[in-house]
Amino acid sequence: MKKNPEEGLQYNFDITNLGEPKLSTPIIMSDDLGDGRADYVNDNDRLFFSVDSEIDTDGNRVPLVKDTVEKAGPRKKIYFNPAHVHAAICTCGGICPGLNNVIRSVVRCFWYRYGVRRISGVQFGYRGLLENSPWPLIPLDPDVVDDIQEKGGTILGSARGGGMQVDEIVDSLERLNINILIAIGGDGTLRGAYDIGEEIKKRGLKISVIGVPKTIDNDLSFIQSSFGFDTAVGAAVPSVRGAHVEAKNSINGIGLVKVMGRESGFIAAHTSLAQSDVNFCLIPENPFDLYGPNGLLAHLKERIMTRKHAVILIAEGAGQDLVPSTGQKDPSGNVKYADIGIFLKSEIKKYFDEEGIEVNIKYIDPSYIIRSAPANSFDSIYCARLGAHAAHAAMAGKTQCLISQINNRFVHIPIKQAVCKRNHVDVEGSLWRDVIENTRQPFSMKNDKSID
Amino acid sequence: MKKNPEEGLQYNFDITNLGEPKLSTPIIMSDDLGDGRADYVNDNDRLFFSVDSEIDTDGNRVPLVKDTVEKAGPRKKIYFNPAHVHAAICTCGGICPGLNNVIRSVVRCFWYRYGVRRISGVQFGYRGLLENSPWPLIPLDPDVVDDIQEKGGTILGSARGGGMQVDEIVDSLERLNINILIAIGGDGTLRGAYDIGEEIKKRGLKISVIGVPKTIDNDLSFIQSSFGFDTAVGAAVPSVRGAHVEAKNSINGIGLVKVMGRESGFIAAHTSLAQSDVNFCLIPENPFDLYGPNGLLAHLKERIMTRKHAVILIAEGAGQDLVPSTGQKDPSGNVKYADIGIFLKSEIKKYFDEEGIEVNIKYIDPSYIIRSAPANSFDSIYCARLGAHAAHAAMAGKTQCLISQINNRFVHIPIKQAVCKRNHVDVEGSLWRDVIENTRQPFSMKNDKSID
Amino acid sequence: MKKNPEEGLQYNFDITNLGEPKLSTPIIMSDDLGDGRADYVNDNDRLFFSVDSEIDTDGNRVPLVKDTVEKAGPRKKIYFNPAHVHAAICTCGGICPGLNNVIRSVVRCFWYRYGVRRISGVQFGYRGLLENSPWPLIPLDPDVVDDIQEKGGTILGSARGGGMQVDEIVDSLERLNINILIAIGGDGTLRGAYDIGEEIKKRGLKISVIGVPKTIDNDLSFIQSSFGFDTAVGAAVPSVRGAHVEAKNSINGIGLVKVMGRESGFIAAHTSLAQSDVNFCLIPENPFDLYGPNGLLAHLKERIMTRKHAVILIAEGAGQDLVPSTGQKDPSGNVKYADIGIFLKSEIKKYFDEEGIEVNIKYIDPSYIIRSAPANSFDSIYCARLGAHAAHAAMAGKTQCLISQINNRFVHIPIKQAVCKRNHVDVEGSLWRDVIENTRQPFSMKNDKSID
Amino acid sequence: MKKNPEEGLQYNFDITNLGEPKLSTPIIMSDDLGDGRADYVNDNDRLFFSVDSEIDTDGNRVPLVKDTVEKAGPRKKIYFNPAHVHAAICTCGGICPGLNNVIRSVVRCFWYRYGVRRISGVQFGYRGLLENSPWPLIPLDPDVVDDIQEKGGTILGSARGGGMQVDEIVDSLERLNINILIAIGGDGTLRGAYDIGEEIKKRGLKISVIGVPKTIDNDLSFIQSSFGFDTAVGAAVPSVRGAHVEAKNSINGIGLVKVMGRESGFIAAHTSLAQSDVNFCLIPENPFDLYGPNGLLAHLKERIMTRKHAVILIAEGAGQDLVPSTGQKDPSGNVKYADIGIFLKSEIKKYFDEEGIEVNIKYIDPSYIIRSAPANSFDSIYCARLGAHAAHAAMAGKTQCLISQINNRFVHIPIKQAVCKRNHVDVEGSLWRDVIENTRQPFSMKNDKSID
Secondary structure: OOOOHHHHHOOOOOOOOOOOOOOOOOOOEEOOOOOOOEEOOOOOOEEEOOOEEEEOOOOOEEEOOOOEEEEOOOOOOOOOOHHHOOEEEEEEOOOOOOHHHHHHHHHHHHHHHHOOOOEEEEOOHHHHHOOOOOOOOEEOOHHHHOOHHHOOOOOOOOEOOOOOOHHHHHHHHHHOOOOEEEEEEOHHHHHHHHHHHHHHHHHOOOOEEEEEEOOOOOOEOOOOOOOOHHHHHHHHHHHHHHHHHHHHHOOOEEEEEEEOOOOOOHHHHHHHHHOOOOOEEEOOOOOEOOOOOOOHHHHHHHHHHHHOEEEEEEEOOOOOOOOOOOOOEOOOOOEOOOOHHHHHHHHHHHHHHHHOOOOEEEEEOOHHHHHOOOOOHHHHHHHHHHHHHHHHHHHOOOOOEEEEEEOOEEEEEEHHHHOOOEOOOOOOOHHHHHHHHHHOOOOOEOOOOOOO | OOOOHHHHHOOOOOOOOOOOOOOOOOOOEEOOOOOOOEEOOOOOOEEEOOOEEEEOOOOOEEEOOOOEEEEOOOOOOOOOOHHHOEEEEEEEOOOOOOHHHHHHHHHHHHHHHHOOOEEEEEOOHHHHHOOOOOOOOEEOOHHHHOOHHHOOOOOOOOEOOOOOOHHHHHHHHHHOOOOEEEEEEOHHHHHHHHHHHHHHHHHOOOOEEEEEEOOOOOOEOOOOOOOOHHHHHHHHHHHHHHHHHHHHHOOOEEEEEEEOOOOOOHHHHHHHHHOOOOOEEEOOOOOEOOOOOOOHHHHHHHHHHHHOOEEEEEEOOOOOOOOOOOOOEOOOOOEOOOOHHHHHHHHHHHHHHHHOOOOEEEEEOOHHHHHOOOOOHHHHHHHHHHHHHHHHHHHOOOOOEEEEEEOOEEEEEEHHHHOOOEOOOOOOOHHHHHHHHHHOOOOOEOOOOOOO | OOOOHHHHHOOOOOOOOOOOOOOOOOOOEEOOOOOOOEEOOOOOOEEEOOOEEEEOOOOOEEEOOOOEEEEOOOOOOOOOOHHHOOEEEEEEOOOOOOHHHHHHHHHHHHHHHOOOOOEEEEOOHHHHHOOOOOOOOEEOOHHHHOOHHHOOOOOOOOEOOOOOOHHHHHHHHHHOOOOEEEEEEOHHHHHHHHHHHHHHHHHOOOOEEEEEEOOOOOOEOOOOOOOOHHHHHHHHHHHHHHHHHHHHHOOOEEEEEEEOOOOOOHHHHHHHHHOOOOOEEEOOOOOEOOOOOOOHHHHHHHHHHHHOEEEEEEEOOOOOOOOOOOOOEOOOOOEOOOOHHHHHHHHHHHHHHHHOOOOEEEEEOOHHHHHOOOOOHHHHHHHHHHHHHHHHHHHOOOOOEEEEEEOOEEEEEEHHHHOOOEOOOOOOOHHHHHHHHHHOOOOOEOOOOOOO | OOOOHHHHHOOOOOOOOOOOOOOOOOOOEEOOOOOOOEEOOOOOOEEEOOOEEEEOOOOOEEEOOOOEEEEOOOOOOOOOOHHHOEEEEEEEOOOOOOHHHHHHHHHHHHHHHHOOOEEEEEOOHHHHHOOOOOOOOEEOOHHHHOOHHHOOOOOOOOEOOOOOOHHHHHHHHHHOOOOEEEEEEOHHHHHHHHHHHHHHHHHOOOOEEEEEEOOOOOOEOOOOOOOOHHHHHHHHHHHHHHHHHHHHHOOOEEEEEEEOOOOOOHHHHHHHHHOOOOOEEEOOOOOOOOOOOOOHHHHHHHHHHHHOOEEEEEEOOOOOOOOOOOOOEOOOOOEOOOOHHHHHHHHHHHHHHHHOOOOEEEEEOOHHHHHOOOOOHHHHHHHHHHHHHHHHHHHOOOOOEEEEEEOOEEEEEEHHHHOOOEOOOOOOOHHHHHHHHHHOOOOOOOOOOOOO
């Protein structure tokens, strides 16, 4: 991480001191610690990314990673005059628990804290900002968003695509007099937000673009835990439990559950820890062989022979080297994966048929049930706070940054920095170690791996 | 925080290098980063407590708080010979979601990773170690603890008290040849564990005492989030929702819910964010007046007059200055609080009777339902990992320390340090700010508070 | 049951044959069985109340109870011209799961099936129809009631009282041109509906009054199972489970749970069967002594001595002969019961204190959490159908009857008949037998009972 | 229904009057109504199947269906000497919520009420009784079955097949000295039980065979509602809700959910009533066309054009005339259905592609999640009582009958009678009428149907 985090964070226009605007919030804030009032956050409040330490040449404990990041929160001086703000919110990509909670919180913070009265919902992600979009903006206020958090999904609708047509989008922002854009979405969405920000800069416009990172897979860097992730893990548990019941109750039963996780197996890993029934947790970060003496099927056979049942939990991106590519891409540009679950089910069946062993395989794919669940209390709290911090950042004139929580503190991360790499399960780290100790699966199921 | 964290952490006996014991775990570990094996943790891996930074005189960003803490996890060299270990586990104080999960995880880690075969459960907390205890030790193994996590509470039973009889307890440890004691409990339990450790030191015994901090109130310092807390918040939500329904459906309905929180209002604060129905969140950290122009009752009346219903969420320790003391203490030595919920219900009724306004008050106290809930997926994961880290610490010969998660990393905290102060909701901080913005309650309901 | 059920059912005005009105429903109905169209229900379709048989003097199996009841459902010829209908709905008494479901279904059936466009919600039960009611009617249509079933309670608000001011209410009905009143409520509400119907008859008005029986206690006669009851039992289960965890985890722990059931112990009895943790199920129908050799406390002591923990589930109306009367009545005229739970907790404590036995009692009163729960799927289905049948009955010109399900068929029951007696748990019958076999409690805990 | 129900019910051996055996149950029973003791059930207590009435030639209301059925429950005189009983229980076919509850209840009733001490679990259905079965009997007692009801599935395992090898099974019963067989299973299992009973009769053995009907589809005749059905409907709801969220949140989103229901659409119909989001409920009883002006696709297109999203709930057996047969059978001899959900998804996609309309289809198949769910409180109560009644029937020497609930009373139904026809959704009846009014789908989607 050699980048200077400042760079991306700097917004490209001057701060106009509006003084303290007349707010409709009950919060009384101050700069003074200890006066019993909530405290403003200062642009100089910076946090270290990491808590790891090392001993320097002087024998002192110093931070191993010296990069710092700006603390999020309400600023004393804000950039925008609330009376002139037209804020827009869009939700992009697949749905994820907590979207409505974030929308609700953004709207309420703009409305109550800052007195903003023009807040619009953009329908179906960036596609709602394209020139030929058939979907009008939806006016938002606290009444409209009241109770929306009790439903899964997003009241704005969500769609992939549209993020490449940067010109069209910035044209729309100009035409609609939008000066704040809150984009809730994943990697592609955030890249789009960055590009939109660049175009805004080029045109010399004064529009703040703030990202709220959404990745049910929890695979964005600089994001301690993405919203909806905890709900997703909880929502995956009943499927694993069901697979276990089906497996135990059948002759040589095998329960196979596929969960989300295109490039990172966080959902699968956490679900394996949340629920003690998983015997094989398969994730993209830990490649495995199907056949051969140390392959999955040999280990599976051994378990079936001794324990009479097995539960396999597989992330959708695991084992993609084993299955022929579809060659297709989705509108966000992501490669469409072959369905590893269906493939694995068929390989297992074939294998045991050849071995002459009766097995009963039950395949469960709960992905849509998980994605569409309403946020649980953990994510409700997280999203309520995330949305407010996005509104604070936007009003302060921040742009091309996203709101994240690092070490349990809300921070601003330059989008450019956040999207430069993915977050992965470290197979040498403590999470995966704890997973392996819980599932008691072989540490490696590669034949060429000398480890064992 | 002027203490040197090293002090408490140092165990008071030599490390015997057993070499790599024959383990029954599938985990293959190494010291080498990048070899694809799980990595041992080194005693030199230390983490900063805090990510806050400041600019030093040279203009460099440096840590504001320089204290560091030892990273938890399996060590390459362990102190105890697994064949000689007799580990004991006890659960103390009130029950809390996740206790069985921690027990299960401790047992499995001792058994599978370290090959320990003598693991005992102590019944009813420290009282099970007293001389005249009628409750025998319960032998524990993976079969006994299989599935116990699906139930709330603790299979060992839990009780207050016993922690002061340090001599008796150490006598019992000696008599029972226990050389590892894992004590799961709150402030008092941890103080007890420290004292037991001191007595052990005095007697020159080689017994490791490890604490697993349990506080449903989330009020221990150096504990990012205590296990069971997330489940507790989630379990409180239906009561708040019920109170809201009752309130909205009655003529001038008032729903009143009391939750745990003797000295810290974390459950109440988080529940208010998880669930948008709370209008007044009352916590110990933010004293309030009942009467007077800026008192709770005046604000409540205003809300009833305008909105026709209200929901109040109160932590059990809030408003204790308003209610006559019981003068009693529980066996742990905690002052028994008067029931603020019943008191408040009666004060509200009296007030509105005097005002001649019909109100319908519904009081809900879900405390026992919350405490006894099984851990949700978040806490299941957390407890699974917490327990394993406790076993790792014990086997490494650590003592008088507790297992905690700080900045999402598992660490060892000297007990002496951890119990020296409570964790409180910072009323000037971002959590309380977000609560106030969510409930839209007055920032202060003290009459003498000049703020507003 | 000597009454002729016809009497109460006869509406006191002529049927105007409007022919088949233009409906907005997709249902195509007919009189012909087997034509693939939904069939109208005929006023001659009558069902036996009971399936019990006996052998008559000729040796033939004949019904033991010969009374029959009219089948509910859409009639081919309806009384009211939908264009002239102003239908009103009110919800009375305490809240209960499913109220919103019934409201929603009534509105949708009026609107879609019959094309009625004037539907009003009366606020706070009959009190919303009193002369000086401050609460206006709420206009209802399918949009207003969309999704309301996802929340507990009633969007109309509910209150006790008002039912005695029959004159005022009928004045209001006349003034507001209401010609259909759907009253959802319990015993008192239904008596009120009957009286309102009598006054309507006296005045020669053409107003249909239909009752939808609401009793979370399930204690109305001629009602197989009241809506909300199944949800209530399910909602009581976590409290019993919690009480069991608390009891098992404490030294001589006693979990005490109070549930609804003023005069009938159906909730307590069913909950005891739904959840195997109850050791003593106490209901109004089965009086018990506290003291003496066969009293509850002696049996409780025996259980504590042998099993070390106990769970008691008590209906609020049980043991009222043991506790001093409050002498108060609620606005519905029901005697206010002393809180048997708090009384019992204190008696148990006193008893064991005197016996010198340490016990830990945890008392849980989940009543408001249960009442305010949203309907589960069983009750959602039931309420959806109940509401539609109420609308069908009203449009057909039925009056002074209520909608009930008997032997799983929807029927019309004359209110006069329904309110003449309560439904009770038959202590000699199969339900109570199954409860006793499940709890394994003594069949009687009266000292003077020779049974044992 | 011309059969005489007596025939099948008569057991083929004499009743030995053991007098009142010494029981370990607290229940004190008697023959006398009104003495406060639970009452024995008499073999002469017979109930009418149906409550429908007609007017006979004398103008009297008489039952339309005159068949009666024997009431279930404990008899004063039982056939078997408990000391000589070896009872066996097996669970056959696919799993279903409530199996463990029934097992538990059967075991407890045998043990506590009758003092039976030899109770065995047969593994994997009838296959566990085949000559070459590798699975030993599992000894059952109250400790073994304690808490098993908290898990889905069956502790005995379940499998299809085996029921045709009647000779082998009766040989095993003889060899194992089993004199009571409780078979829990569906249509095929019950036919098997009948055949086993016939072979027993032929051999002159004294073995009671009692069936407990299990059909998650609720499609057995003479069974008011099969156990597990209510849980299944409740467990299907989140998938429909998820499909609705996915549909509403996508551009022209279509949510497609497949639920169980091979020949009867009860789960789909009830789920549509439980959850108001279904727009098209497709069941086997109501055939539909895909194409053509009145076909499903035309109606779906209309909905997408006007409402922008749609939810389709389809029973697995619906539309099987539209999809090529697999030609395969499962081990129970049931035709393996082609997956109508996958077929429909592909047809919808093809259709809209051809129409040039972007749609987003999300297909959810929650079948295994539903089947493996633990019983909800309704089914827990039902199964607790069902199992006890099965044990009562067996001890009384009943055979070749099953335990059912009709009109909310537990009864004995001769198996021969029960399996002679299926239960279907009556498309002219009130349930389907209420479904159609709820979904507002066309009453028929057949092109040749003149109706509309």
